[in-house]
Amino acid sequence: MEPAVDRLRRTLRSLGEPRLAPAEEPVQKRPPELGRLADLAGGEIVVEAERTGYLAVRHVYPVEHRHGHAPLSLALEARPETLGLLARDARLDSMDPSSAVYFDTETTGLGTATGTLVFLVGVGRFVTGGFEVTQYFLPGPDGEKAFLGGVREGLGETFLVSYNGKCFDAPLLQTRYLLQRERLALTRWPHLDLLRAARGLYRARVPDCRLGTIERMVLGVEREEADVPGFLIPGIYFDYLRSGAVEELARVFYHNLLDVLSLAGLGGAAAATMEGRLASPPASDLSGAGRLLELAGRDAEAEASYRRALLTARGEERAAMLRRLGFLLKRQREHVRAAEVWNALVESGTDRDGVAHTELAKHLEHRIRDYTEALAVVEMALQSGAHRAPGMRAALEHRKARLLAKQASRLTGPRPD
Incomplete structure (x- = not known):
């Protein structure tokens, strides 16, 4: 019929x-x-x-x-x-x-x-x-x-x-x-x-x-x-x-x-x-779902949605999703896993505003205390032009100066009395 x-x-x-x-x-x-x-x-x-x-x-x-x-x-x-x-x-x-x-x-x-x-x-x-x-x-x-x-x-x-x-x-x-x-x-x-x-x-x-x-x-x-x-x-x-x-x-x-x-x-x-039940939804839909889940405090499901989106996302879309995932993990105090995300974004060459470089440098400086590696990340951001956000270049220069001072202090050691 x-x-x-x-x-x-x-x-x-x-x-x-x-x-x-x-x-x-x-x-x-x-x-x-x-x-x-x-x-x-x-x-x-x-x-x-x-x-x-x-x-x-x-x-x-x-x-x-x-x-x-x-x-x-x-x-x-x-x-x-x-x-x-x-x-x-x-x-x-x-x-x-x-x-x-x-x-x-x-x-x-x-x-x-x-x-x-x-x-x-x-x-x-x-x-x-x-x-x-x-x-x-x-x-x-x-x-x-x-x-x-x-x-x-x-x-x-x-x-x-x-x-x-x-x-x-x-x-x-x-x-x-x-x-x-x-x-x-x-x-x-x-x-x-x-x-x-x-x-x-x-x-x-x-x-x-x-x-x-x-x-x-x-x-x-x-x-x-x-x-x-x-x-x-x-x-x-x-x-x-x-x-x-x-x-x-x-x-x-x-x-x-x-x-x-x-x-x-x-x-x-x-x-x-x-709920992740569709076979192959667009990455942008999964990212949108991740945002809604994150706002609702359902962090584990939000992370799963972001990671599934990253399987097919490319270019600027992928960079935006990595940023969201990185900040989600940072908020959960999953600092090591967050650093892995920041590093992936840095290596992708799509961190245009310097956010991932900055977050990775913070992790290396304050948690790992590897001033040499942190300084290398800051130098990379300055040389690659990853500082387009307002005030980012000045912030990176300030971080560089602080890292150089810490590095020098570590090399010279404490002065004798």
Whole structure:
């Protein structure tokens, strides 16, 4: 059987390019063709708008489904403490990854004030044998109370996974509930916002951290022409309210569906990178994981991530990772192992700012008390130009003078009384 997402792509391609609706105030003039909308969206109707005031469409994927090159099952294999680290929220340390709710909203604007309406919410969760995405749609403003009731039921009571949802989706939804005189404290729920995780893990190799960029460069997802640019989405909804036409609105459903699938794929890939479960991740991703682990005080795992990154890193990228590893070991008082790292960086010829030369010279001077070797390292830094950091040359000259004085004192020995 043809997968639902492929069927949806094929149908939407036949509809042509999306168009931007006029900006006039929308007025719904005729009943929407919601049955046709559900058909175009490619899912199963689980809640009928005629009966409840809102529409819900469900899609189910096997856990082995690959979104890009990431199987959805990766998210189920995450360790709870990894989710807590990525979320910077210890409450997730005791949460079962299979209970996560992945959610994304489509709205009439980018603000979180009372004038912005949420009209589509995609909710994804793992169920027995698969991953289920239910899309809740608001056919018109009059049905908002029932629509929000359906969304509340769909979210359940667990922890949230989103992309920028802590700053946008959750506060906006919470505002809509308050306007309907209902309480749903979404901003207090345990919440893994993958935007923050993406910035920590992937910023070294992506031009920006928009979800479209991350899903393309990290997951290998290429959205097709069936998708619609986000800035067109409010206008498409307003056009639907005026005319009842659903063809372009189906593109918004497709956009939202891919967003939710990307949340599950990205959450699994991020956790797998942190835990060292990916076969051959880019060195920059492993370095990003090392930084996050180091900040969380998980030094042994951070060191392992840095060392794995060093297996494939080259040039300036490798130099930056060696510096991080060296300072991690120094902070742990692993001075001998730190000196080995500084020496490797010195010998690589990539210590442009003189940091590794300085740290190695410190170790030789203060711990080994080998002033001759320490002086040789300082001389090497001065001669090779490894002193580009502000004030580094003066600091090296000062260290050289001190080492020469210590060396002379050792040679002459104490003066007789």
